[in-house]
Amino acid sequence: MSEAPLLPLxxxxxxxxxxxxxxxxxxxxxxPVGVQLGLGAWLGRLVMPxxxxxxxxxxxxxxxxxxALSASERQQLLRRHFESLGTGIFEFCLGWWARDAALxxxxxLEGMEHLRKAFAQGKGVILLSAHFTTLEIGGRFxxxxxxxxxxxxxxxRSDNPVVERALRARRRRQFGEPIGRDDVRAMLRxxxxxxxxxxxxxxxxxxxxxxxxxxxxxxxxxxxxxxxxAEATGAAVVPFFTYRLPDRSGYxxxxxxxxxxxxxxxxxxxxxxxxALIERWVGVAPEQYLWSHRRxxxxxxxxxxxx
Numbered sequence: 491m492s493e494a495p496l497l498p499l500x501x502x503x504x505x506x507x508x509x510x511x512x513x514x515x516x517x518x519x520x521x522p523v524g525v526q527l528g529l530g531a532w533l534g535r536l537v538m539p540x541x542x543x544x545x546x547x548x549x550x551x552x553x554x555x556x557x558a559l560s561a562s563e564r565q566q567l568l569r570r571h572f573e574s575l576g577t578g579i580f581e582f583c584l585g586w587w588a589r590d591a592a593l594x595x596x597x598x599l600e601g602m603e604h605l606r607k608a609f610a611q612g613k614g615v616i617l618l619s620a621h622f623t624t625l626e627i628g629g630r631f632x633x634x635x636x637x638x639x640x641x642x643x644x645x646x647r648s649d650n651p652v653v654e655r656a657l658r659a660r661r662r663r664q665f666g667e668p669i670g671r672d673d674v675r676a677m678l679r680x681x682x683x684x685x686x687x688x689x690x691x692x693x694x695x696x697x698x699x700x701x702x703x704x705x706x707x708x709x710x711x712x713x714x715x716x717x718x719x720a721e722a723t724g725a726a727v728v729p730f731f732t733y734r735l736p737d738r739s740g741y742x743x744x745x746x747x748x749x750x751x752x753x754x755x756x757x758x759x760x761x762x763x764x765x766a767l768i769e770r771w772v773g774v775a776p777e778q779y780l781w782s783h784r785r786x787x788x789x790x791x792x793x794x795x796x797x
Contacts, residue, residue, distance in 0.1 A: 496655075498651075499651055499652055499655065504651070504652050507650060507652040507653065508652060511652065511653070511656055514583045514587075515583070515586075515587045517580070517583060518580075518583040518584050518586070518587040518588050519587060519588070519589075523584060523588070523592055523593070523596060524738065524739075526580040526583075526584065527577050527580060527581070527734075527738040528738065529576075529580060530573075530576040530577030530578065530579055530580040530581070531573040531574075531576055531577050531738070532576065533576035533579065533580075534572040534573040534574065534575050534576025534577065535569070535572065535573055535576070536576075537572065537575075537576060538568075538569065538572040541572075541782075544782040545568070545572070545782075546797075547781070547782050547783070547784055547797060548568055548571055548572075548781040548782045549564075549568055550796050550797060551781045551782075551783075551785060551786070552564045552567055552568060552571075552781055554706065554708050554786065554796065555705075555706035555707075555708065556706075556776075567776060567777055568781075570777035571777045571778075571779075571781050571782070573777070574623045574734070574777045574778045575623055575782065577623065577734065577738070578623030578624065578625075578626075581623070581624060581626060581627040581734075582626045582627070584627055584630070585626040585627040585628075585629065585630040586626070586630075586656075586660045587660075588630075590634055593627075593630065593631070593634065594634060595740075596739075596740040596741060597631045597732075597740060597741040597742070597743055598740065598741070598742050598743070599631070599635050599743050599745070600742065600743065600744045600745065601730075601744055601745035601746060601747070602635060602636075602745055604728060604745050604746060604747045604748065605617075605636065605639065605686075605728055605730075605745050606639070607747075607748070608726035608728045608748045609639055609684065609686070611726055612684050613681070613684065613723060613724040613725050613726065614680065614681030614682060614683070614684050614685060614686065614687070614723050614724075614725035614726070615681075615685075615686040615687070615725055615726050615727075615728050615748075616681070616686070616687055616689055616716060616719055616720060616725050616726070616727045616728065617632070617641070617686050617687065617688040617689065617728055617730060618689060618690075618691070618716060618727055618728065618729045618730070618764070618767075619688065619689070619690045619729070619730055619731065619732075620690050620691075620692045620731070620768045620771065620779070621690055621692055621693060621779070621780040621783060622731070622732065622733070622771075622775075622778045622779055622780065623734075623778050623779075623780060624732045624733060624734055624741065624778060625690065625732075627732070627741070628730075628731075628732030628741075628743060629643060629664065629665075629688060630664060631732060631741065631743050632688075632730065632743065632745075633664040633665060639686065640680075640683075640684075640685040640686065641664075641665045641685070641686045641688060642665055642667070642668070642669050642676075642677075642680045642685055642686060642687050642688065643661050643664070643665040643668055643669070643688045644668075644669050644670075644671045644677075644687065644688060644689050644690070645657060645658075645661055645668045645669070645670065645671065646670075646671050647670060665688065669687065674715075674719075677689075677719060678719070678722060678723060681719065681723040681725045682723055686728075687719075687725075689715075689716065689719075691712070691713045691715060691716050691764065692712075692764075692765070692768055692785075693713075693783055693785065694710070694711055694783070694784055694785055694786070694787045694788055695711050695712060695713040695788070696711055696787075696788040699713065699714045699715065699718065699757075700712060700713055700714065700788070701714055701757055701758050701761050702790055703758065703761035703762040703764075703765050704762055704765060704766075705765040705768070705769065705785065705786075706769060708786055709786075709789075709790055709793075710765065710785055710786055711787075711788035712761040712764070712765060713761075714757040714760065714761055716753075716760070716764060717752075717753040717754075717757050717760040717761070718753075718757075720752060720753045721753050726748040726749075727748060727749045727752050728745065728746065728747075728748050728749075729745075729746045729749070729767055730743065730744065730745045730746065731743070731744050731746075731771045731774075732744075733771075733774055733775040733778055734775065734778060749763075784797050
C-alpha cells in the first residue's frame with residue numbers, strides 16, 4: 491500500500507494532530523523512562539473516574555473472569571488496570587520514538603533461541619501475542635533483539651491520515667512493510683518467504699471462521715486465523731509475551747517454544763488451547779491485560795449480552 495502524499499496533510503485541519511504527535515514524540519525523547527512510566531500510572535488514576543464506559547466494560551470482564559475474587563479485590567484490580575492503561579500510553583510513545591539505548595537495559599529477554607530455531611525450519615513463523623497494555627513496547631523490544639530475522643507486523647489502519655502515516659512509518663522502521671490485519675494474502679506471502687508475522691488474535695471476532703472457545707470459563711468468539719495460516723503454510727507458531735515488573739523498573743519478554751501438535755486439525759480445540767495460553771499469561775500480570783475491550787461482545791445464539 492502506497493503512502494499518502496505529505497503535502498495535503500499539512501493543511502490547517504491537520505495541525506492539531508501534528509502538534510499532538512510532536513508533543514508525544516518530545517515527551518518520549520526528553521523525559522527519563524522511569525518518569526514517563528510514573529506519569530502514566532498517575533494519568534490512569536486520573537482518567538479512571540472519567541472513563542465511565544471503559545471502566546464499566548473492564549468491571550464486567552473482571553467479574554466474569556475472576557468470580558473467586560472478592561468485590562474489593564476486583565475493584566483493586568480494576569484500579570491497577572487503569573494505572574496500567576495510563577502507563578501503556580507512555581510505553582506506546584517509547585516504543586515508537588525512544589532511543590534503543592534508553593530501552594535496551596530495561597528488558598530481560600528469555601527464550602530467543604526458540605525463535606531462531608523456528609526460523610531454521612524454513613516455513614515462516616507466526617509470532618503469537620495478545621492485547622496486553624505492553625503490546626507496543628513489547629514489539630519494539632523484540633525488533634531490537636531479532637537482528638537478522640525478517641519480522642512483519644500486523645496493524646489496524648487509522649482513519650486519521652496523519653496518524654496513519656506516522657503509524658506506517660514507525661512499523662516500517664522496526665519491522666519492514668506493515669501488513670493490514672485483514673490482508674491474508676500478504677500474510678501468506680510473508681510466511682512462505684520464511685518471514686515472521688507478528689499477530690495478536692485475542693479480540694472479539696464475529697466474522698467467518700470464528701468459533702466460541704472458553705476464556706476464563708466464558709464462551710468467547712475467537713478467530714481461528716492462527717490455525718488456518720499454520721495449515722496453509724506449515725509455519726511454526728511461536729508465542730511471546732511481555733510484562734512490566736511490579737515496580738516499573740523494567741520488563742520481561744518471554745519467547746516460548748513453538749507450539750507442538752499445532753494446528754491439530756480441530757479449529758475449536760486449537761482456539762481453546764490458545765485462549766488457555768493467554769489465561770496463563772494473564773496470571774502473571776492480570777492488571778496488564780486489556781480488560782477494557784469488549785472481549786465477550788458476541789454471544790452464542792439465545793444468550794444475553796454482557797455489555
